[in-house]
Amino acid sequence: MKLMRGFLWVVGLLVAIALIGFWMRPLGYFDEFTYLEEAFAGIQNHQTTVDGYRMHYEVAGPATGRPVVLIHGLGGRAEDWRALEPYLVRAGYRVYMPDLIGYGRSAQPRNFSYSVRDEAALVVDFLNNMGLARVDLGGWSMGGWVAQLIAATHPEQVKRLMLFDSAGLFVHPTWNLSLFTPATPAQLDRLNALLMPDPPRIPGFVTTDILRVSKESGWVVERAMAQMLTGRDVTDTLLPQLKMPVLLVWGSDDQIIPLPQGEEMHRLVPQSQLDVVSGCGHLAPLQCTRSVGPMVIKFIEDTPAYHGAAPALTLPEAATASASGVSEPASDASRKTPSRHSFVAGVLPKPTSMEK
Numbered sequence: 055m056k057l058m059r060g061f062l063w064v065v066g067l068l069v070a071i072a073l074i075g076f077w078m079r080p081l082g083y084f085d086e087f088t089y090l091e092e093a094f095a096g097i098q099n100h101q102t103t104v105d106g107y108r109m110h111y112e113v114a115g116p117a118t119g120r121p122v123v124l125i126h127g128l129g130g131r132a133e134d135w136r137a138l139e140p141y142l143v144r145a146g147y148r149v150y151m152p153d154l155i156g157y158g159r160s161a162q163p164r165n166f167s168y169s170v171r172d173e174a175a176l177v178v179d180f181l182n183n184m185g186l187a188r189v190d191l192g193g194w195s196m197g198g199w200v201a202q203l204i205a206a207t208h209p210e211q212v213k214r215l216m217l218f219d220s221a222g223l224f225v226h227p228t229w230n231l232s233l234f235t236p237a238t239p240a241q242l243d244r245l246n247a248l249l250m251p252d253p254p255r256i257p258g259f260v261t262t263d264i265l266r267v268s269k270e271s272g273w274v275v276e277r278a279m280a281q282m283l284t285g286r287d288v289t290d291t292l293l294p295q296l297k298m299p300v301l302l303v304w305g306s307d308d309q310i311i312p313l314p315q316g317e318e319m320h321r322l323v324p325q326s327q328l329d330v331v332s333g334c335g336h337l338a339p340l341q342c343t344r345s346v347g348p349m350v351i352k353f354i355e356d357t358p359a360y361h362g363a364a365p366a367l368t369l370p371e372a373a374t375a376s377a378s379g380v381s382e383p384a385s386d387a388s389r390k391t392p393s394r395h396s397f398v399a400g401v402l403p404k405p406t407s408m409e410k
Contacts, residue, residue, distance in 0.1 A: 088133055095140070099159075104179045107166070110159035111152040111180070114139055119148035121186050122354070125177060126151070127195030127221075128234070129275050131158030134194070138339045141347035145355070147190075152180055154200070156274040168274055169281035170196065174203035181211060190354055192216035194339055195311065196278070199289065206292045206367040213359035216301045216350060218339050219311050221282075222289040223318060229309070234279060235272035236265060248309045250335040292367055293322040298360030300326035301353040303346055305334035327353070 089099075097114045112132040122142050126134045132151035142149045153160035154173050166172065177200060181189065191212045193201030198220025205212045229248060236242040239261050246253035256264070281287075300323045304316035313330065320328040329349045334342035 088136070092133070092136065096143075097139070101159075102180070102183055104155075104176050104183060107155050107163060107176065108161040109152055109155060109176070109180060111150060113148065113150050115143040115148040116146060117148065119143075119146050121150060121189045122147045123150045123152070123177075123181065123186065123189045123191050125191075125193040125197035125200050126154065126157065127193075127197045128278060129157065130154075130194070130197065133158070134340060137341075137343040138347055138350065141343070141351055145351050147354075150184065150186070150189075152177065154197070156278070162271070162274060167281055168278040169287065170199045170203060170278075171281075171287045174200045174207070178204055178208055178211070187211060188213050188359075190214045190216065190359075192218065192350075193220060194218040195336065196221050196282075198222060199282075199287070202289045202292060202296075203287065205296055205298060206289070208366060209297060209360070209362070212298050213361075214299045214301070214354060214357055215296065216303070216353065217319065218303045218346070219305055219308050219316070219336050220302070220319065221311055222293075223315055224285055224288040224290050225315060227310070231279065234275050235268050237268065238265070248336070250337050250341060251307050251333065290322070293319060294324075295367060296323055297325075297362050299353075299357045301350070301357075302326055302328040303338060303349060304328065304330050305336055305338040305342065306330050306332050307334060308336045308338075310336040 092099075092112070095114070097112050099110065099112055101108055101110050103109070110132070112135075124135045124138070126132060132153050135149075135151050139149050139151065155166055155176055156162050156168050181187075188211055191201050191204060191214070193199070193216070195218070198217040199222040201215060201217065202220070202222050205215045230244075233241055233245040233248065236245055239258075242256070242261060242264060243253075246256070302316050302320055302323075304313050306313060316328055316330075320326050331338045331342045331345045334345070339346050
């Protein structure tokens with residue numbers, strides 16, 4: 055009996071410690087739960103060195119599957135694709151989800167520019183390191199901007215291009231850019247209201263931890279935003295020159311990068327198709343996957359792959375042409391701060407969810 059009481063006391067102490075830890079650092083617990091969930095789902099985690107930088111990436115699906123590469127957005131990470139990835143895996147694809155430099159579990163070097171141009175160059179080198187000569191490439195928000203630059207400069211490597219609520223056009227947002235790195239609960243609430251219709255209420259102790267992470271790592275987003283605001287890498291004149299098939303997926307209620315920008319991209323790319331997800335905001339690949347997943351699979355399966363050898367575009371010339379005659383500064387018009395997708399992905403329930 056005495057031994058049992060001692061055992062129960064130790065168990066109670068461990069539970070108390072765990073609860074205190076959860077109260078103080080809930081995001082870390084959410085992360086560990088996500089990692090465990092993904093491990094049980096067969097998602098592998100690896101690290102590689104790209105141009106001297108440590109890059110973390112996730113990969114899922116059969117080793118012989120045709121490769122799909124998905125690029126997260128500003129402040130995002132590989133795990134942001136956790137709802138869409140199963141659709142591709144079930145269809146037999148090999149899915150690669152890198153953490154861009156500065157985000158997720160990749161290195162966060164102080165000497166890196168964090169421009170979309172330099173991020174795109176590292177992703178190209180990542181593809182080459184992985185031996186991925188030709189892929190279906192997808193990008194979300196700022197990641198879509200990165201994907202556009204890859205498709206423009208290395209068209210021979212992109213069979214099909216998929217853009218989800220993508221940035222890249224020379225458009226300045228009408229809302230406060232400081233919300234990207236919220237410093238107060240009110241700012242976080244406003245950010246989440248922009249990101250999604252009817253955002254869930256976030257408990258106070260979770261909000262505190264979110265703001266802590268924002269304070270610690272917000273410099274990456276701020277540096278990336280400063281680069282994007284120069285307008286050097288906008289894609290207005292690059293898009294009409296793309297030759298591969300392009301899928302545009304947009305939330306009808308996106309307030310971060312509103313639907314008219316998707317419609318403009320559709321106009322600029324004659325061979326594109328635009329699929330609008332009704333009632334969804336900027337987080338369509340995460341929160342509206344029941345609609346988005348089948349759209350993506352149908353596009354890849356039914357659209358012939360690009361096999362051409364279009365000349366690669368030189369970004370400095372293209373950026374100059376894009377910016378000419380435009381007075382507004384460019385913006386990623388992306389979404390959030392450097393931790394979780396909108397900082398609430400960890401507390402939102404997971405949605406039920408081959409080269410031709």
